[in-house]
Amino acid sequence: MSLLITGARVIDPNGERRVDVRVADGIVGQVAKQLEPVDGDEIIDAAGQVLTPGFVDLHVHLREPGREEAETIETGSRAAVLGGFTAVVAMPNTDPTQDSVEVVDFVRRQGERAGSCEVLPAGSITVGRAGERLAPFAELAGAGVKIFTDDGNGVQDPLLMRRALEYADGLGITLAQHCEVERLTEGAVMHEGSCCSRLGLPGWPSIAEELMLHRDIELVRLTGVGMHFLHLSTATSVELVRAAKADGLPITAEATPHHFSLTDERLETYDALYKVNPPLRTPDDLAAIRAGLADGTIDAIATDHAPHVAESKEQPLDAAPPGMLGLETALGVSLASLDMTLADVIGALSWKPAAIAGIGDRHGRPIEPGEPANLTVIDPDEVWEVVPARLASKSRNTPYVGMPLRGRVLHTIFRGTAVVRDATALR
Amino acid sequence: MTAARSLLAVEDLGADGIERILDLADHMAEVNRRPNPKVPALRGKTVCSVFFEDSTRTRLSFETAARRLSADTMTFAVSQSSLSKGESLRDTIETIAAMGVDAFVVRHKSSGAPRMIDAWTHASVINAGDGWHAHPTQALLDAYTVRTSLGRAGGLEGLRMAIVGDVKHSRVARSTVAAMRMLGVHVTVVAPRTLLPPDVGEAFADAVTDRLDDVIGDIDVLYLLRMQQERMNEALVPSLREYTTRFGLTSERAAALAPQTLIMHPGPMNRGVEIAVDPAELPGAVITQQVTNGIAVRMAVLFDLLGTAGAGATSATATQDVLTEGGSQ
Numbered sequence: 001m002s003l004l005i006t007g008a009r010v011i012d013p014n015g016e017r018r019v020d021v022r023v024a025d026g027i028v029g030q031v032a033k034q035l036e037p038v039d040g041d042e043i044i045d046a047a048g049q050v051l052t053p054g055f056v057d058l059h060v061h062l063r064e065p066g067r068e069e070a071e072t073i074e075t076g077s078r079a080a081v082l083g084g085f086t087a088v089v090a091m092p093n094t095d096p097t098q099d100s101v102e103v104v105d106f107v108r109r110q111g112e113r114a115g116s117c118e119v120l121p122a123g124s125i126t127v128g129r130a131g132e133r134l135a136p137f138a139e140l141a142g143a144g145v146k147i148f149t150d151d152g153n154g155v156q157d158p159l160l161m162r163r164a165l166e167y168a169d170g171l172g173i174t175l176a177q178h179c180e181v182e183r184l185t186e187g188a189v190m191h192e193g194s195c196c197s198r199l200g201l202p203g204w205p206s207i208a209e210e211l212m213l214h215r216d217i218e219l220v221r222l223t224g225v226g227m228h229f230l231h232l233s234t235a236t237s238v239e240l241v242r243a244a245k246a247d248g249l250p251i252t253a254e255a256t257p258h259h260f261s262l263t264d265e266r267l268e269t270y271d272a273l274y275k276v277n278p279p280l281r282t283p284d285d286l287a288a289i290r291a292g293l294a295d296g297t298i299d300a301i302a303t304d305h306a307p308h309v310a311e312s313k314e315q316p317l318d319a320a321p322p323g324m325l326g327l328e329t330a331l332g333v334s335l336a337s338l339d340m341t342l343a344d345v346i347g348a349l350s351w352k353p354a355a356i357a358g359i360g361d362r363h364g365r366p367i368e369p370g371e372p373a374n375l376t377v378i379d380p381d382e383v384w385e386v387v388p389a390r391l392a393s394k395s396r397n398t399p400y401v402g403m404p405l406r407g408r409v410l411h412t413i414f415r416g417t418a419v420v421r422d423a424t425a426l427r
Numbered sequence: 428m429t430a431a432r433s434l435l436a437v438e439d440l441g442a443d444g445i446e447r448i449l450d451l452a453d454h455m456a457e458v459n460r461r462p463n464p465k466v467p468a469l470r471g472k473t474v475c476s477v478f479f480e481d482s483t484r485t486r487l488s489f490e491t492a493a494r495r496l497s498a499d500t501m502t503f504a505v506s507q508s509s510l511s512k513g514e515s516l517r518d519t520i521e522t523i524a525a526m527g528v529d530a531f532v533v534r535h536k537s538s539g540a541p542r543m544i545d546a547w548t549h550a551s552v553i554n555a556g557d558g559w560h561a562h563p564t565q566a567l568l569d570a571y572t573v574r575t576s577l578g579r580a581g582g583l584e585g586l587r588m589a590i591v592g593d594v595k596h597s598r599v600a601r602s603t604v605a606a607m608r609m610l611g612v613h614v615t616v617v618a619p620r621t622l623l624p625p626d627v628g629e630a631f632a633d634a635v636t637d638r639l640d641d642v643i644g645d646i647d648v649l650y651l652l653r654m655q656q657e658r659m660n661e662a663l664v665p666s667l668r669e670y671t672t673r674f675g676l677t678s679e680r681a682a683a684l685a686p687q688t689l690i691m692h693p694g695p696m697n698r699g700v701e702i703a704v705d706p707a708e709l710p711g712a713v714i715t716q717q718v719t720n721g722i723a724v725r726m727a728v729l730f731d732l733l734g735t736a737g738a739g740a741t742s743a744t745a746t747q748d749v750l751t752e753g754g755s756q
Binding site for chain 2: 193197198199200205314317318319
């Protein structure tokens, strides 16, 4: 059985063109100006729409194992493909932590069983994410782990971080930091600024992110070992990364849709829906994140998809856990918020994160004969609103209700098979 | 002005609303001076104190106020409650509301909790202090104390107040500063940077200084905040002794005060820290009056929210009617 996608405008790393594409046996078969349907072709009429390589999310919390009431790998990967993602990097803050071959194998297998997209378990940098001793990088790398992070916690100890970088050298893996000096954020629930002064809420100062980012940039300079920086949220962070890249340091960075679309004023309602780590910041920070994405300082858009059950968000801000959903709204928020070309936005969602995740051999590929068929068809102009009850995620904590989103994922093809048709998940 | 159902922050009242409550409090104070200080104004109403954080003083003040208006009172103390068994805040509130409650008086360690509770119940919610955020009845009783002590029934416009101490972690400071400024009082915040909210500025106070001695001779009200021992662990000040040296009311500073200057404190006091002299020896000290006035002001708030005439519509005569001894019995 084969799939014929007709009439689409293709946007991929090679540029833009109008072609028909036939997919068979999990790979892109023919690509031509016009292809005639043959018997057995499943036809996707994509006239007026855009065909791109599938998106890659460097940062999702799928909650399995340990918090299956909030999300499972099955529901989370369904949410992923509805958002156009054909690969997601699953953060290791599971229970048990993804710090052993057994656990990462379990996560990968659950991803395969769900069959919607590729689920790539990230390993933790330290055992149990406790910040005390290194996780077995080489064993985990042997099990296919490419990204290591203690996300949710920054690695506080500078000596341990230096050793982590040095030990990682040559293993073909990337360390990713959640930048937060915890002594500066104890009890914090929102950005430290005028809002938190007025609202009587403990503040999370920007400097807590920037200090660790600066420390790690210098450790990269010292060791020569590359790093990825998760969810940048402040204007100074963007500046630090821009300067480090200008110095030629091997670093990459991501930003989340909520950090370039929402600001700290949302907390005025005391609604824990808007509590996230790092916190929503000021309009100036938001503008700097947008500019950083536009000029390539920030390489990738990553969602930090963080499902939480309703009861846990129906608590006072200090008791509620941080995080918000992101997978199903990422494209719509990005196109609604960013002043970038469609091709640049797609690049930040697809081939650039694919390279960072170490899966550039099968995701974010040019749409050419012989390439793996992980593809997404979008309508870049459709304006729509998210309806929480219709989300595939098991949780409902989206902050975007009532916000017009632009750009809709219509079809997602994973390993040559349609897993989303007409914005409906098939698996 | 639309009838408010709840009192979550003093800012919600506006200057007119504050004046309305203070005028009502005059009536309540008159009731409290009677041999039998009880009126039937809220007979049939049920007021439930829900204290997720211990505060016997505030709870007793509210419950006394409710009883003097003949409301029934219930107390929900968290230590004996299902919250320790894992029941959610929302379920707790909905369960108590189902018993038939007209008003919740809520104290919570988290900023914003009363606001969440307000969204979950049709009953009135009175914020009795949430986190660092707000303590509106404290602000009202402070304003009432200044008004009665200085004989300023016509208004507080033009008075000067200094509020000294841990403003950053203080719901009392946030509410009292806001209320005083709405009433036209010039407020100077006196504290080291470590005890100020980040970005403190014109939106927060009229002036900010770390030199108490620069302002002490030129104020009508000196408001001292409680300096909590636990702040020592957070490196916010080097020592309590140094705090007292810079910000405490010492006998030297007491001597520098103008004779009519009021000295106020929300309690409980740390003697020897923020007050290093015996307040009984200070003619301007109105700290016990604050406590007494708290009853009248809380009666006024309860009556304003729950009285049959409804908020803002409590005309002088209607008020007089229900506050008459044995009236409408």
